[in-house]
Structures are given as C-alpha cells and as structure tokens.
Amino acid sequence: xxxxxxxxxxxxxxxxxxxxxxxxxxxxxxxxxxxxxxxxxxxxxxxxxxxxxxxxxxxxxxxxxxxxxxxxxxxxxxxxxxxxxxxxxxxxxxxxxxxxxxxxxxxxxxxxxxxxxxxxxxxxxxxxxxxxxxxxxxxxxxxxxxxxxxxxxxxxxxxxxxxxxxxxxxxxxxxxxxxxxxxxxxxxxxxxxxxxxxxxxxxxxxxxxxxxxxxxxxxxxxxxxxxxxxxxxxxxxxxxxxxxxxxxxxxxxxxxxxxxxxxxxxxxxxxxxxxxxxxxxxxxxxxxx
Ligand code: NAD
Numbered sequence: 001x002x003x004x005x006x007x008x009x010x011x012x013x014x015x016x017x018x019x020x021x022x023x024x025x026x027x028x029x030x031x032x033x034x035x036x037x038x039x040x041x042x043x044x045x046x047x048x049x050x051x052x053x054x055x056x057x058x059x060x061x062x063x064x065x066x067x068x069x070x071x072x073x074x075x076x077x078x079x080x081x082x083x084x085x086x087x088x089x090x091x092x093x094x095x096x097x098x099x100x101x102x103x104x105x106x107x108x109x110x111x112x113x114x115x116x117x118x119x120x121x122x123x124x125x126x127x128x129x130x131x132x133x134x135x136x137x138x139x140x141x142x143x144x145x146x147x148x149x150x151x152x153x154x155x156x157x158x159x160x161x162x163x164x165x166x167x168x169x170x171x172x173x174x175x176x177x178x179x180x181x182x183x184x185x186x187x188x189x190x191x192x193x194x195x196x197x198x199x200x201x202x203x204x205x206x207x208x209x210x211x212x213x214x215x216x217x218x219x220x221x222x223x224x225x226x227x228x229x230x231x232x233x234x235x236x237x238x239x240x241x242x243x244x245x246x247x248x249x250x251x252x253x254x255x256x257x258x259x260x261x262x263x264x265x266x267x268x269x270x271x272x273x274x275x276x277x278x279x280x281x282x283x284x285x286x287x288x289x
Contacts, residue, residue, distance in 0.1 A: 003253040006149050006229070012265035015148070016059055019269065022276045023061025026283065033279035034063040035093040035119065035271075036085045040078060041071030041101040045235075050097070056268040062275050065091070071101045078104065079112040086114030092282055093119035093275040098171070116281070119274035127170065130178050138274045143175040145266035146208055146229050147183075153227045153255050155206050159184040162203050166190045166217065166243070167210035172231055176208050197221060209243040219248030227255040231263050 023033050035057065039046055050066065057064045067081060078096075085091045094117040100106055106122075113123045121127060121140035130136040139147075155161055163185040167173030173189065180187045188200050192211075198221040201207060209217050210231035222228065232243030242259030250256055257263055 003228070003250045003256040006153060006227075006255050006257045006262065008145075008149065008257060008262040008265045011148065011152060012056075012269045015266070015269045015273070016056075019060035019062075019272050019276060022280070026276070026279055027061060029283065031279055031283050032063050032090070033061065033093075033276050034065060034091050035095060035275045036065050036067055036088075036091045037095045037097055038067045038069065038078070038081060038085070039097045040069045040073055040104060042068075043097075043099060046097045046099070053268050053271065056272055057275075060269075060272040060276070062272050072103070075104055075108055078109055082109075082112040082114065086117060089282075091117065092279040093117050095120050095271070096122055117278055119271060119278055121175065122171075127175070130175055133182060138277070139179065139270075140171060140175050141271040141274065142172050142210075142231060142263065142267045143179055144270035144273070145263050146176050146231065147179050148266050148270065149229055149257060149263065150206065150227070153206075155227045155255075157183065158206065161185045161205045162188075163206040163208070164188045164190060164201050164204035165208045165210070166197065166201075167208075167212075167231075169210065172210040173208075176210065176231075180206070180208075211243050213243055214241045215245045216243045217249065218245040219250070219252040222249060222252045224252050225254040226252070228253045229257050229263060230259050233259060233264065 026033050054064050085094045094114055096113050110122045111124055115123050115125050118126050119138050121138050126136040163180050165173050165177045168189050168191045177187050177189050190197055190200055201221045202223055206227050208229045212232055214234050228249055230242035230244040233240050240260045
C-alpha cells in the first residue's frame with residue numbers, strides 16, 4: 001500500500017486559525033505583531049521566499065517590514081541595523097535572510113541578531129541553548145516544522161525510536177537532530193562524508209532528509225514502514241523537487257511528506273508562531289515594568 005501523505009498544506013491551514021486568533025488578541029491591545037526581514041543584496045530565491053511569507057503573514061495578522069541593504073554593505077552596517085531593530089519596541093521578530101552575499105559571513109554576524117527577537121533561531125546563543133537542553137528562546141522555523149509534522153505521524157511519541165537525519169547544517173540538520181534527541185529518539189546523523197547512507201537508513205523508523213541533493217534517498221534504502229520527512233527543495237527545470245525519490249519511497253514508507261506541499265508551508269507557519277510568541281513575551285515584559 002502506498003505511503004500516507006503527511007500533508008503540509010493541510011496542517012498549515014489548520015495551524016493558521018490559531019495564529020489569527022493570537023494576533024487578534026494582540027491587536028485588540030494595540031500591539032501589531034511585526035517581523036523585520038533584513039535582506040542583503042538581491043537574491044532571487046530570497047525574494048521569492050519573502051513573497052511567500054508575506055502571504056502567510058497577512059493571513060496571520062503579522063506585519064512584515066523589509067530592510068533591504070545593498071550587496072556591497074559592510075559587516076558593521078548589517079550589525080548596526082540588527083542592533084537598531086533590537087532596540088525598536090515596534091519590532092518583535094528579526095529575521096536575517098540567507099544566503100548573504102559572499103563578502104559577508106553569517107558566522108561573523110549571527111550573534112548580532114537580537115536574541116529575544118531571534119525568531120529563526122540564528123543567534124549562536126539560541127542554538128547553544130537548544131543544544132544544552134535549556135530551551136532556546138525560539139526553535140528555528142524549519143526544524144520546528146519537522147517536529148510539527150512528526151507529531152501528526154504514527155511514530156509519535158518518538159521515545160526509543162530509531163531516527164536518521166541526513167544533513168548536519170546549523171539551520172536544519174543539527175537543530176533537527178537536537179530536537180529528536182530531546183524527544184528521546186536514538187539519532188544517527190548522516191552527512192556528505194558518510195560512506196554508505198543505506199547501511200544506516202535501513203534501521204531508521206524516522207528519516208529526515210535535508211541535504212539539497214535531489215533523489216539522494218530512494219525507496220530501496222528505507223526500512224519498510226518508515227516515516228520520511230523530506231526537507232530538501234531544489235529547483236530542477238523550473239520545478240521544486242525534494243531529496244527523496246518520491247515514487248520509490250512511497251512504495252516502502254508508511255508516511256511521507258511531498259515536495260512541494262510538505263515541510264515548506266508548515267515552516268512558514270512556524271515562523272509566524274515565533275513572531276507572535278515574541279510579541280506576546282515582549283508585551284508581557286513591558287507591562288511588568
Ligand atoms: P546545507 O547545504 O547547508 O547542508 C546540506 C547538508 O547535507 C550538509 O550537512 C551536508 O553534509 C549534507 N549532504 C550533502 N550531500 C550529501 C550526501 N550526498 N549524503 C549525505 N549528506 C549530504 O543545506 P541546508 O541549508 O541544510 O538545506 C538543506 C535542504 O533543505 C536544501 O535543499 C534547502 O533548500 C532545503 N531547505 C528547505 C526548507 C523548507 O522550509 N522546506 C528550509 C531550509 C532549507
């Protein structure tokens with residue numbers, strides 16, 4: 001029997017209702033939940049991402065303010081803009097859009113993203129808290145979306161489950177790994193130097209793939225009955241494709257996310273959830289003063 005589809009669009013539509021309710025409560029108190037998106041240079045993929053999150057933000061009652069900086073801007077100017085947004089009481093969330101131009105290094109800038117407004121968990125302090133298990137201020141949106149989808153899977157709860165994560169980037173693979181460990185799964189992390197993916201994947205009941213390599217994981221590599229979350233998005237001949245060979249994987253897995261329509265729509269919702277949480281926390285602390 002082909003795998004059940006873990007439908008990200010349907011989940012996003014369900015979660016969207018809760019977002020609108022939260023922003024209505026905030027707005028009734030005169031607080032307009034606002035996300036500042038800092039973009040450096042004009043990356044086409046980033047511009048299209050911004051258009052997508054603007055649509056979600058409108059439905060969620062979240063305001064997006066774009067801060068477009070020229071591609072040749074220096075590191076100190078980006079840090080200054082982030083610090084200014086940190087001190088601005090009308091800005092609740094700050095997203096530093098990646099990729100940055102080659103002249104800038106995310107490693108040199110990420111710590112300037114104001115920690116309590118760091119709605120995509122980019123600041124190393126928040127990443128460290130996630131690793132330390134002390135609770136990050138915000139879980140980055142894509143890893144949060146992976147968890148939201150797994151909560152709806154037949155592998156939930158994850159305690160004692162064999163899980164494999166393909167990819168170890170600081171934005172997806174690593175935080176997903178930490179979240180899975182936090183839910184008591186036994187996690188194997190695979191990456192570009194892993195010699196034989198299949199030897200590890202054949203044990204995994206839960207497989208999360210975030211490599212950016214179309215077709216990397218095939219049905220033949222999977223354990224029958226696995227739940228497969230495909231984070232990958234790559235443009236091939238104008239179409240967005242994932243990292244999992246969907247047709248063969250669907251014959252072996254019990255559950256699978258499609259691309260598009262899987263992790264992506266839930267990621268956008270997770271980002272808005274974080275912006276609303278930020279606005280709620282900041283308004284609560286300003287009342288306390
Ligand atoms: P990245 O390039 O920073 O990291 C890729 C990771 O995959 C690395 O850790 C690398 O070691 C591993 N990898 C590469 N080739 C491999 C191979 N042959 N075998 C095993 N591991 C391999 O990418 P990223 O930022 O983590 O993004 C990964 C993918 O997820 C991309 O396709 C990206 O577009 C997508 N993405 C989707 C969303 C979403 O919301 N759907 C969000 C962020 C990223």
